[in-house]
Amino acid sequence: MTEPQPRVLPPAQRPAHAPADHPALPAERIGILLANLGTPDGYDYWSMRRYLNEFLSDKRVIDYPSWKWQPLLQTVILAKRPFTSGANYKSIWNEERGESPLMTITRDQTAAIAAAALSRWGDKVLVDFCMRYGNPSTASVVDRMVKAGCTRILFFPLYPQYAGATSATANDQFFRALMRQKRQPASRTVPEYCAHPLYIEALAQSVERVYATLPARPDVLVASYHGMPKRYLMQGDPYHCQCQKTSRLLRERLGWDRGAIDTTFQSVFGPEEWLRPYTVEHVAELARQGRRHIAVVSPAFSADCIETLEEINGEIRESFLHAGGETFTYIPCLNADPAHVTALMAVIGENLAGWV
Structure with a gap:
């Protein structure tokens, strides 16, 4: 995309009825x-x-x-x-x-x-x-x-x-x-x-667009969300529930059966337990179960970043292929898609x- 040109704003002006020494003010x-x-x-x-x-x-x-x-x-x-x-x-x-x-x-x-x-x-x-x-x-x-x-x-x-x-x-x-x-x-x-119809629609279109380019449909779509300590959920953070809701609404919009989308969590840090299942472990287990062709989407990220471009396309992809997986397809974030x-x-x- 072309680099945006800076907006030229109208010059600040002194209010019409203000005294002469009043500072100039920009338009509201x-x-x-x-x-x-x-x-x-x-x-x-x-x-x-x-x-x-x-x-x-x-x-x-x-x-x-x-x-x-x-x-x-x-x-x-x-x-x-x-x-x-x-x-x-x-x-x-x-x-x-x-x-x-x-x-x-x-x-x-x-x-x-x-x-x-x-x-x-x-x-x-x-x-x-x-x-x-x-x-x-x-x-x-x-x-x-x-x-x-x-x-x-x-x-x-x-x-x-x-x-x-x-x-x-x-x-x-x-x-x-x-x-x-x-x-x-x-x-x-x-x-x-997370439940806005147009956000779900944009997610669904991104999945459909990538699936249309593949020679065969993946065995499962993994929706990988950024993780957090499980303790935060127990303390009232709604994130886990909203991730599950996004996956459900995406599946319903795509018209897929239950079980067609797996919800997982990535980027675990520190010694305590985080939200499960962990993406890096789950994709390896899918491969061991014979699910050799998967796609991964990242609904929690509005833009591709280190967690998607390096972690998913690096560590998580490697985990899947090392466990016997054959085809790993990463679906980019929504980014600046119209x-x-x-x-x-x-x-x-x-x-x-x-x-x-």
Whole structure:
């Protein structure tokens, strides 16, 4: 996709009835702020260390007491993990743009939504994006939007299913950014959209599009979601239930029988039990059971990233093939697909009700 051109906003003006020494003010508009997880600035050691330190120090992600967790993080994990994570990022890095695929795709999504918003609402709205970890930071983009005249901001974490470690921590960072503003904009946060008909439709179309290119139908479709400690489910986090709901609605839209889609969880970290079944183990078990041809889709990710391009297409693919599997098909995330943009615009429009 072509790199989006920066919006040229009208110059700030002094209010008509204000005294001569009154500062000029930008025209009022509504901000739509898309938010994703984040990305390191590079795959070198120090870029990776900064990124991982911010990510793994988030209490929403790792909720162990600081006195127990931080010494381990700072002395052991951050001494080694930046090297391995950096190598993984290097294998998928967009060298042409000098950024990770998540950054590239998020830019493309933002450009597509900005174009659709301009067509629908004109200059009343301003669309931008931020990252929870890394750059562009939430605080910097909120500040930019306020200076551009956004007196109202719709904050949209791009996570179809709600989780404390994704949606909630993104909202936390947004609220912290608002605390720094002298003139706080009115704000709304977009809730999960895991059951939105147009999101399910976009998912189904992505599956159908890839299946139409295959010589034979896979034996099973694995819907692999990012994992979380099982303890979080027991504490009331709705993520697990919403993942199951997404898989069920996708299966129903595709018109498939029960059992045609397996729901699994990936990216296990640490010693405690996480949501099961684990994707990496489940695909190997499928191969041992004689299910030699599978496809994998990632409904929890709005954009392809390290967890899909490297983990699914690397570690998880290898686990399946090593156990005797023959054909492993990865179905890309929805990314900037027109059906996905349509779904996101529908969610935005519903949440802007009364503002535009």
